[in-house]
Amino acid sequence: MTKTDLRPVKLPDDKKEAANHALAQVRTYLAEHQEASQVRVSVQGENSEPLILPREAVELLASLLAHLGAGRAVSVVPSDAELTTQQAADMLNVSRPFLIGLLEAGEIEYRTVGTHRRITASSLLEYKRQDDHRRRLVADELTQLGQEMGMN
Numbered sequence: 001m002t003k004t005d006l007r008p009v010k011l012p013d014d015k016k017e018a019a020n021h022a023l024a025q026v027r028t029y030l031a032e033h034q035e036a037s038q039v040r041v042s043v044q045g046e047n048s049e050p051l052i053l054p055r056e057a058v059e060l061l062a063s064l065l066a067h068l069g070a071g072r073a074v075s076v077v078p079s080d081a082e083l084t085t086q087q088a089a090d091m092l093n094v095s096r097p098f099l100i101g102l103l104e105a106g107e108i109e110y111r112t113v114g115t116h117r118r119i120t121a122s123s124l125l126e127y128k129r130q131d132d133h134r135r136r137l138v139a140d141e142l143t144q145l146g147q148e149m150g151m152n
Contacts, residue, residue: 006087008073019069026062030055079122088119092128102127 011019029039039058041051067074077083083091088108089099100117103110109123 006075006077006083006090008075009068010071010073011068013071016069016071019065023062023065023069026058026065030058030062077121079120079125081121082118083121083124085117085119088124091121091124 033039037055039053039055041053041058042048043051064074064076077091085096085099085103089096092099099108102108103117103119108119108127110117110119112118
């Protein structure tokens with residue numbers, strides 16, 4: 001299995017405008033060609049042939065450009081990538097010991113390789129999705145209680 005590189009990419013300020021301009025062009029193209037399953041992209045250069053890209057790849061590119069243009073750092077991680085406990089903790093923005101507690105409590109699926117734990121990115125993202133949902137429910141409940149008590 002290949003090593004997973006989680007180093008985020010962040011554009012310098014002087015390149016954000018170019019990302020936003022490209023994003024506008026990509027979104028316009030996708031909106032005008034909703035039936036297209038592939039997108040033909042021209043590359044400048046000598047003897048360059050057009051690239052034929054799957055629509056899904058271009059949609060992902062649009063998402064990347066949106067984040068980069070907004071100044072956010074971006075990492076691309078395959079869903080089946082196996083992460084170390086430190087990588088997983090970094091992705092959740094928690095400490096490694098806290099993450100290990102989640103693993104041992106059965107909150108996140110993992111496997112062991114020798115003495116090391118490995119977490120698939122899809123398992124980690126599923127936990128994050130469920131945790132975010134639980135937090136939203138609690139926040140909604142607190143808001144409702146506050147309104148019932150007249151604490152706007």
